[in-house]
Amino acid sequence: MLLSACAAAGVGTGLVGKRFQSLALAKHTIPISDLGNRDVFTSCGMCVNKCGVIARVRNGVIEKLDPNPHFLKSRGMLCARGNAGIDAVYSPDRLKHPMIRTGKRGEGKFRRATWDEALDLVVKNLSNLADKYTRAGTVFVSTEGFQEHFFTTFAECYGSPNTLRHPSLCLASNIQGFGATYGTNPTPDVLNADYIIMSGANRSEALVTPDSIDMLTGDGGRRKLVYLDPRFTKTAAKADEWFPIRPGTDMAFILAMINVVVKENLYNHKVVEKQTVGFDKLVPHIETYTPEWAATKCEIPAADIRRIAREFAMAAPKAVYYQGRRSSFFDNDTQMRRAMAILNAVVGNWDTKGGMVPNSRIPLQGHEYVAPYYEDVPDRLENGTASYLSEKDGSWKYFRDRVLEGKPYPVKGMMVYKQNPLVSVANRGKTLKMMEQMEFICTIDITMNDTAYYSDVILPEATYLEREDPIESLGGILPMVVWREPVIKPMYESRSNLWIIQQLAKRMGDEIYASFNFTMKEYREHQTKNNPEILKVLKEKGVYYEKETPTYGTTLGKKLRTRSGKIEIYSEKYAKKGLDPLPVYNDPTNGSTGQYRLILGRNAYMTHGTTANNAYLSELMPENHIWLHSSEAKKKGFRDGQMVKVKSPIATEMLRLQVTEKIRPDCVYLSHGFGVLSRGQSRIFGKGGSDAALIEDKVEPISGNMAMHQTFVDITSI
Amino acid sequence: MKKKRFAMVLDTRKCIDCKACTIACKTENHIPLIEDNYRNWVMEEPLRGKYPRLGQSFTPGQCMQCSNPPCERVCPTSATYVNGDGVVLVDDKKCIGCKYCITACPYDARFYNEEIGAVDKCTFCIQRIYKGRLPACVETCPTKVRVFGDLNDPDSDVSRLLRKYPHRVKKPEIGTQPSLFYLM
DSSP: OOOOSSOOOSSSSTHHHHHHHHHHHTTOOOOGGGOOOEEEEEEOOSSTTOOEEEEEEETTEEEEEEEOTTOGGGTTOOOHHHHTTHHHHHOTTBOOSOEEEOSSTTSOOEEEOOHHHHHHHHHHHHHHHHHHHOGGGEEEEEOOOTTHHHHHHHHHHHTOOOEEOGGGGTTHHHHHHHHHHHSSOOEEOGGGOSEEEEESOOTTTSOOTTHHHHTTOSTTSSOEEEEEOSBOOHHHHHSSEEEOOOTTOHHHHHHHHHHHHHHTTOSOHHHHHHHEEOHHHHHHHTTTOOHHHHHHHHOSOHHHHHHHHHHHHHHTTSEEEEOOSOOOSOTTHHHHHHHHHHHHHHTTOBTSTTSEEOOBOOOOOOOOOOOOOOSSOOOOTTTTSSSSOOTTTOOHHHHHHHHHHTOSSOOOEEEEESOOHHHHSSOHHHHHHHHHTOSEEEEEESBOOHHHHTOSEEEEBOOGGGOOEEEEEEOBSSOEEEEEOOSSOOOTTOBOHHHHHHHHHHHHOHHHHTTTOSOHHHHHHHHTTTOTHHHHHHHHHSOEESOSSOOOOTTTTSOOSSSSSSEESSOHHHHHTTSOSSOOOOOOOOOOTTOEEEEOOOOTTOOTTTSTTOHHHHHHOSSOEEEEEHHHHHHHTOOTTOEEEEEOSSOEEEEEEEEESSBOTTEEEEOSSOSOOOTTOTTTTTSSOOHHHHSOOEEETTTTEEEOSOEEEEEEEO | OOOOOEEEEEOGGGOOOOOHHHHHHHHHTTOOSOTTOOSEEEEEOOOEEETTEEEOOEEEEEOOOOSSOHHHHHOTTSOEEEOTTSOEEEOTTTOOOOOHHHHHOTTOOOEEETTTTEEEOOOSOHHHHTTTOOOHHHHHOTTOOEEEEETTSTTSHHHHHHHHSOEEOSSGGGOOOOSEEEEO
């Protein structure tokens, strides 16, 4: 941020004047009409939680982002990233104009283009690609957001079956494991639970509302938090008990808990009889999975496992084994989540206060569109890979491998919206190869991140604070409806994704354009036509609820979305597919002597690979370090703060060492989002190392989810 | 009208060191984006115990709004003063940047702000609290570590909390009489 040394010229106070000056220096003129003061209700866009925000505009400049006190899910708070959202708008690094590549791909040489020229070029290429490679020859890559729908719908209207989204880097195996058991992936009722076991869900740093907040209420009285993690994270510091579980052995711990609960007759007989099927098969299955056996696997003492199992069952139904969100750890994650689901089921916490509650959603009228029919378009590229492949989300691992093979057919076009695969997908080397062989890449984004840097055409989207977004229905145990209103007009030549898609659609013909020919106002009215009250309340409060407390028991006495209609402890569905119908434990692979398992995680002031370059947040964390246990550092003669070489089977990165006791001696850890390739991220280019480069693309074969904790590295001095 | 005595009570058991308070303060008060320019911060206390039996606390800090402030005593131009309601403030027009107060403050709460040409520190968000709003750090805190209010009002949340729970202040032995209370 340019901060000139001269005093503010009497406009506002302090930095407001500075911002005016630097904006003027950047040759952006704020329209005279927008020198106003206003407070605008909108939704944060800095992470997935979408907390309610009140944006304060003074003299046409966004001065402060405050929490919306009406927003129950966030309990009226706004985290560090939410507060730092101002920099997304005013960063000199943000994308300002459409750009077309001039140099070689990845050189970072672009020229400014007009919207017309850039859009024409995109559509020309999409047409050529359709002729040469069929419409399946272009992949549409995107991540969730209020405007993502228009992008994926455009993909459908274009006629490509190949949409590739983020769940196969995140929660696909959770969805699969819990879905196979309950017919849905439920939400734990943290606020009302008395006993919570979290393994690998670092809620005090991987913020998810309201869980990150609710897990600490209860006055330290009745609520007990047991936390399993190879690292002593902030959650470990808050938990009542922390165990540095051996990575990849969570299933052993859970199966042993089930063993105790079943054998000591602590399970909920009534629920098991009425609501589940397959318990009779579970009993012999868990016979050998004793706490004594599990202790040798997960390195948690047998006495503790037994005690925790008893405490858990006693606290039930207000007890949850918290499944977390990201489940892209190991190649057995789906089956491990199945074990979690089974444990929750047998203590009888389904659809009850303090237990596992199915999500609900306030209905909105959907987008009515008609996708044209295209002949001879093949099916999804990676069909037949994962046992249960999501049609909409796909599997990054399998998809990319097939693109590189060129089989069963070539994919030579790539359209990207709001995803940064060069940072978010394991094995960056393969992503680079995949992008190199593309004939055309277009990225729609707000910053010159690595993926934009490697594209041919870059289209600048308006940031979340500049957009009028569709109304969005957020599902959960406390469903709500939210929206975004533009706080300021889009800066530079940035445009909302809807406008971009409309312009592309216009150029593709009347038939496709008809599906996108509406204003946002018309779209919102259509969405709420069965419930116009929603729009009214959104204007007054920024958020719409129908209830302020969760509803429990809505599924009791009814059929679940499973084959039997009940909770499936034993999965016939899996048995028929040749998969283990009950989870079977297998040891995780080990590295060689002297190697360390590289594990990943989050912190509360970074969002994945997207915020490291934010001016406020990068001040908190200018680069990432690699964590190594002090006993290991001593053994190898390393000093805290020295540079080390981190070598995995596929890449080498240089990082600064952080010697600490807060991690298992057999693991190392580094924070996500650094070691970038793009010179357009001026604060972080050249700083830290890339986890995406180091991590191999192992896969969980049932869901197709990436398995990112199975890479072993060597650490040496430079 | 009866004078107020503004104070803050912190329950650090809930603090997760998420830095929301520091960023909220930075943006609310237009603090320059320079590394040591912070009105507030969160400290990671030293790790307790030995692996794997570890413990750690996190402690937010800022100007303690002392009732007996050393900064006021040493200021040569009377730029630093305490207002009627107990808030320690700096009149930036009077401040000559001698930085004596920065040295005198036992809590390291002050820094020199090049942009305004004066010493800077927490003001309990004076621009908010007289408009019926809370300081930015209090409002934004995800886990509701901070409670703000008037100690001269016996029914305020801060008064109630101090009556109910044992609490302490930082460096009580110096006699600064801070207005920030940490629940124990």
